[in-house]
Amino acid sequence: MFMAELKANNISFKYNGTNEWILKDLSISLKDSQVKGLIGESGGGKSTLCKILAGYEDYFEGEVKIDDLNTNSSKINPVQLIFQHPEKTMNPKWKMKRSLDESWEVSDDILEKFGIKENWLNRWSNELSGGELQKFSIIRALNPKTKFLIADEITTMLDAVTQVQIWKLLLSIAKKRKIGILVVSHDKELVHEVCDEIAHLNDINHV
Amino acid sequence: MSFDKERFKSPYSFLFGNMNLRTKTLLIISLVGFVLLAIAINSFFINVDNITTNFAIKNSQPSLQHPFGTDWMGRDMFSRTIKGLGLSIVIGGLASILSAIIAVFLGLSSTLGRYFDHAVNSMTDLFLSIPHILLIILVSISLGGGISGIVVGISLTHWIPLTRVLRAEIKQINTSTYVKLSKNFGRTKLWIAKNHLLPLLIPQIVVGTILVFPHAIMHEASVTFLGFGLSPHEPAIGIILAESMKYLSNGSWWLAFFPGLSLLIIVLLFDLIGDNLQKLLDPTQANE
Numbered sequence: 422m423f424m425a426e427l428k429a430n431n432i433s434f435k436y437n438g439t440n441e442w443i444l445k446d447l448s449i450s451l452k453d454s455q456v457k458g459l460i461g462e463s464g465g466g467k468s469t470l471c472k473i474l475a476g477y478e479d480y481f482e483g484e485v486k487i488d489d490l491n492t493n494s495s496k497i498n499p500v501q502l503i504f505q506h507p508e509k510t511m512n513p514k515w516k517m518k519r520s521l522d523e524s525w526e527v528s529d530d531i532l533e534k535f536g537i538k539e540n541w542l543n544r545w546s547n548e549l550s551g552g553e554l555q556k557f558s559i560i561r562a563l564n565p566k567t568k569f570l571i572a573d574e575i576t577t578m579l580d581a582v583t584q585v586q587i588w589k590l591l592l593s594i595a596k597k598r599k600i601g602i603l604v605v606s607h608d609k610e611l612v613h614e615v616c617d618e619i620a621h622l623n624d625i626n627h628v
Numbered sequence: 629m630s631f632d633k634e635r636f637k638s639p640y641s642f643l644f645g646n647m648n649l650r651t652k653t654l655l656i657i658s659l660v661g662f663v664l665l666a667i668a669i670n671s672f673f674i675n676v677d678n679i680t681t682n683f684a685i686k687n688s689q690p691s692l693q694h695p696f697g698t699d700w701m702g703r704d705m706f707s708r709t710i711k712g713l714g715l716s717i718v719i720g721g722l723a724s725i726l727s728a729i730i731a732v733f734l735g736l737s738s739t740l741g742r743y744f745d746h747a748v749n750s751m752t753d754l755f756l757s758i759p760h761i762l763l764i765i766l767v768s769i770s771l772g773g774g775i776s777g778i779v780v781g782i783s784l785t786h787w788i789p790l791t792r793v794l795r796a797e798i799k800q801i802n803t804s805t806y807v808k809l810s811k812n813f814g815r816t817k818l819w820i821a822k823n824h825l826l827p828l829l830i831p832q833i834v835v836g837t838i839l840v841f842p843h844a845i846m847h848e849a850s851v852t853f854l855g856f857g858l859s860p861h862e863p864a865i866g867i868i869l870a871e872s873m874k875y876l877s878n879g880s881w882w883l884a885f886f887p888g889l890s891l892l893i894i895v896l897l898f899d900l901i902g903d904n905l906q907k908l909l910d911p912t913q914a915n916e
Binding site: 475476477496497498501502504509510511512514520523524564 | 804805806808809810812813814815824827828
């Protein structure tokens with residue numbers, strides 16, 4: 422049953438002071454439970470689009486809206502962005518437990534599923550590896566109020582085993598909770614493997 | 629080949645042995661802190677009325693009984709100097725805490741919006757362009773002199789460096805990904821200020837406050853020396869130095885030498901504490 426849809430209509434973006442459009446008249450949509458891939462070249466505006474969709478960028482043309490049958494009154498943005506570099510998304514003076522709690526109170530079984538050991542929660546962010554940190558940032562983004570996930574190259578810097586583990590888990594949780602995922606990557610094989618539908622940035626971006 | 633340990637020995641190893649840098653830093657901070665605290669507390673118990681005038685021993689040179697000598701009324705210069713240093717430390721403390729409060733207030737308010745930011749920025753530029761001494765003298769006179777005049781005058785001129793540091797630091801933290809993420813999780817500006825900003829700013833605030841101390845003490849002494857600060861019956865270092873000027877020409881060198889030297893040492897000690905605290909709280913800047 423159709424529940425919610427994230428729609429971006431006629432998005433245009435350029436950096437302040439330049440005349441070159443990064444994105445022009447771009448439209449994309451994402452339904453819940455849908456896993457959609459977005460492929461594009463480096464510097465093509467993938468990450469910019471991600472930031473616009475998740476509300477990190479205020480100055481752009483066009484609109485981003487969510488068609489939702491359940492009116493969402495919470496302050497938490499239902500669109501959560503997972504970044505490529507998890508170490509930048511953790512306050513260096515906070516322990517991991519506090520970073521998780523900032524979003525929601527994570528249940529033990531999710532921690533166990535992701536293979537997060539109890540004593541990692543009492544560590545500082547610089548005492549964990551990139552893969553471990555990325556698991557934390559994914560769990561953090563999986564807030565119960567999250568409806569859509571924008572995954573911006575989230576496994577690019579990880580080894581193959583961890584990549585498979587993370588994607589399997591993420592897809593199964595998304596399916597259960599009816600979360601829509603936009604998988605942004607330049608790794609075509611990965612996108613073909615995990616996505617139902619694939620969009621090419623060059624085709625939808627009319628620069 | 630064996631590791632030549634002797635070659636890498638610190639030149640101060642005879643003083644500190646094999647302690648690591650952290651222990652050494654902590655030791656320096658606590659020792660210096662103890663000395664300063666001891667002076668402040670001691671001076672509190674010295675009653676000015678007990679520094680008796682005794683004309684039989686007037687203008688006597690430094691001796692075991694009077695380590696800093698006596699003045700033209702036969703008063704013990706050592707007690708007077710300690711009393712003056714205590715007063716300096718109290719004034720320095722009050723002034724640096726007050727200026728830190730101003731700095732934190734202005735630094736935080738610069739984040740409220742573009743116009744607030746402009747206002748704070750032009751205010752720092754304005755105060756930076758006025759010579760310190762001039763402003764302190766003006767404020768001190770307009771407030772009727774005395775301790776309150778000096779304290780307000782010093783704090784009104786010494787919030788600038790800390791405000792600039794805090795403003796820059798806040799700007800940097802506010803553009804970081806984790807603060808943006810926090811907003812996306814629905815956290816309010818106040819929550820972010822309390823939980824993200826303040827803990828990251830506390831090292832800067834502590835170090836900034838302590839580094840104002842030496843400036844405050846020096847300015848207090850110099851303004852008082854010039855006659856615009858504390859009133860002449862107050863046992864301040866500035867007063868002592870101003871009085872000793874009259875007796876320098878007839879050979880009483882100890883009247884100016886010891887109080888001046890101790891003032892210098894106190895200032896250097898505060899600087900030492902500030903630098904070492906900075907190393908401890910902000911290790912990334914230790915090499916600069």
